[in-house]
Amino acid sequence: MNNVLRQDVWQILRQHVTSEVLLKHCLAVEIAMRAYAVKFEGDAAYWGTVGLLHDIDFEKYPEDHPEHAREILSSHGYDENFITDVQSHARDWPMERTILQKVLLAVDEMTGFVIACALVRPDKSLDNLEVKSVVKKMKDKAFARAVNRETLITSAEDMGIDIKEHIEFVIKALAEATKKPEYQELPLIG
Template sequence: MLRRDEAYELVKKHVKTKNLVKHCLAVEVVMRALARRFGEDEELWGLAGLLHDLDYDYTKDDPENHGLKTIELLKDSDLPKSVLDAILAHCEKKELNTKMEKAIYAADPVTGFIVAAALITPEKSLSVIDTDFLERRFKEKLFAKGASREQMKSCEELGLSLEEFLSISLDAMRTISKDLGL
């Protein structure tokens, strides 16, 4: 099976934008935290998060193939079907059936939302925001409008309140704040 360091090398090879690499790292750490919360395999969940946008630079102008190109890029990687299915689920190329699929669907937009919240503070840091701050921003329709509120709220299908999901995600992202530049 593909190891984490090998997966990260693939990200560095195929993902050309520094901010998108940071996004992949953020989704990875949130997925690992969610796996811990649910007693699931952190390695598998983390790999799904790290690799979920592997094809973004190839498909940004061809959204119909987003996710599908990643599966093609990973065809020789010996990843479990559950990881590949989660990658497809995050971009709605398959129905959300498993916890991992539901988690990545919610985790993908929440990372961008949290980054946007940190960037509007004078410190531009994750350390100065809290869950209450995130919840207030969540209610502002124009704030980080690219981060789907519907997708983030789908955390409820995992049995998590929005508050709990935001807290888990923020705490996870703080553990890699240096890598994220926040």
């Protein structure tokens, strides 16, 4: 996807999400999805768009999320497959997930957790964040309590990727992307 089209997707998201925290979360998930698409030989633009729009209904319908993604996304012309991919990150999704859908679940919580770990560093940076410090924080129940540790672990297992490798992959993807121009408008950290 070229930058013009990605900009259109970003504008669609902004029509439905105003919270900066949620927008940053969507950007982080987009970044991780694009990086994993390359690893799994998927279409990076498509995977990235699924990531960017995966929480499009969350602000308006926090109770029923991601049920309302259907009407919002179809009103913008997204097809059934795309809507299914977005809705598959419902924690109680009844079907076997595809690899894209497994990755979406695995990066949904891990991106936020890794960013939370970076924010408590003295330099507030992802650049020097070590895997072992993220693993340590996972064991600290008081830290970022909203992040479900079991989901972090089982979703990585479902992808077939070692948890430490997953953490390292997400740190690297986010750290690299934060230096790109398209992520300067709303920096993930700061």
